[in-house]
Amino acid sequence: MTAQFDRIALIGIGLIGSSLAHDIKRLGLAKEVVIATRSAETLKRAEELALGDRYTTSSAEAVEGADLVIVSVPVGASESVAKEIAGSLKPGAIVTDVGSTKASVIAQMQPHMPPHVHFIPGHPLAGTEKSGPDAGFPGLFEGRWCIFTPVADTDPAALNTLRQFWETLGSKVDEMDPEHHDKVLAIVSHLPHIIAYNIVGTADDLETVTESEVIKYSASGFRDFTRLAASDPTMWRDVCLHNKDAILEMLARFSEDLAYLQRAIRWGEGDKIFELFTRTRAVRRSIIQAGQDVDAPDFGRPHALDKKP
């Protein structure tokens, strides 16, 4: 099998970058993989895990001669990476990213991209609550969506090449304009994470219920939120700061709806509560029918967890 690319540069080697590394190696998608990260410690760990062929703390050095450059850093670092790599990019190279916000990443990166490269913003909707180079694994992108938000005048051939790359990893590719992407992700991803972080913070701050009680009895609902609230703080801080408008809009709607529900609880309006609780059940069914979650009760968690070693 011929490698699709002669050289791929991975800038950033966290959960997403390291999962890409695993898949590129497994599927033979590059003759050479060069890994760059600012942290010497993380770079050393990537090398111990044998994630690539060459390792450097210099993004500029990493992108030299690369046909494909994938930037997988917290979105707030996009501009500094763009500036650093701009002068070293090979003519004809494809530069893409995996950031969870797209309008901001485009604003940060595009002005620095030389005219002789193809800049194609992307976002694989994949991940877990774990982070760092040890968190990556082969197959993370299998069956998941990858959303491109192409800028004006994107070369169709380059777009097609990048599409093939993600499809080889098992992803399904969609295209959207960046503003719509940011609205969609604000509701399906950003708001859920923010709400999860918030409720875990609220529980952590109580005086009348101890932290040990919260932990001990967490299986009755609370623990579901702690998974999202264990996600990488730097990544999610940056998402909050770089998709501000869409997030604030969704937060306003959420709070308005919560005030309505709270009022119904205060005034004992069981019919309003029941109507909402019935409608939401149908959403779950649609998600399961669409193959977007497991139907097994309790996410298929094993029972008698406490007895596990």
Add this chain to the structure above:
Amino acid sequence: MTAQFDRIALIGIGLIGSSLAHDIKRLGLAKEVVIATRSAETLKRAEELALGDRYTTSSAEAVEGADLVIVSVPVGASESVAKEIAGSLKPGAIVTDVGSTKASVIAQMQPHMPPHVHFIPGHPLAGTEKSGPDAGFPGLFEGRWCIFTPVADTDPAALNTLRQFWETLGSKVDEMDPEHHDKVLAIVSHLPHIIAYNIVGTADDLETVTESEVIKYSASGFRDFTRLAASDPTMWRDVCLHNKDAILEMLARFSEDLAYLQRAIRWGEGDKIFELFTRTRAVRRSIIQAGQDVDAPDFGRPHALDKKP
């Protein structure tokens, strides 16, 4: 092995009632199990599943001669069940329940309990998002907590008998006063469910993002909430109506914290956001260390879900 009880009456045969039925049979805890539910259809289904030995739509008839009566109905139905069974209870019988709120259940049931029975309110912290007699399964209570909130002058021998019953099912038993139980559950269970229902409702109501987009991209966080929001609407409406004060207190705190976080997002205060997002990560670690959730990424969900048949 000698059966612990001659006759157990199960009033209500949903997820909890039917799981109890499975375990009582599996562990040989009663010579006879009598099942009562108001719905003829549900009763028929319980009989098809062979969950008990006798079946009736009359709770009064079901409790006749029973040594142990377990009421597993939505908490709002507690008083009507108490009234219905009061005159038929056998002297010395233990009457317990499994309701998610305790002060309200006590207020509804205790005034109707004759002096010759032992009323011991209880709450097994176990369940899934599924409901009805088909949702039950053996082992649901294994390794889970069951909280008793005994009323004044409870007979220690009766308390001990009920404790042994739950321990035989694999549960760990705690005791608490009912008001404290209701506060603890408000934060670890009721608020998470209410928030989950609310965010799913918010997503369902958007105009700028279609419902099909919400469903299609739900794996990026949103789907976690849809599980709790698929829980039984009647049960959860009743929880909201019957633990109002504690829930309103927790909702007020949650909203206050969310306003603080929202303001930090609006004003770009990354340090405040980062501080919260880091602190919540530690809560997740404690929950895993306490054996209250799986450590596997993404709750151990299988990958490439979409490819499953």
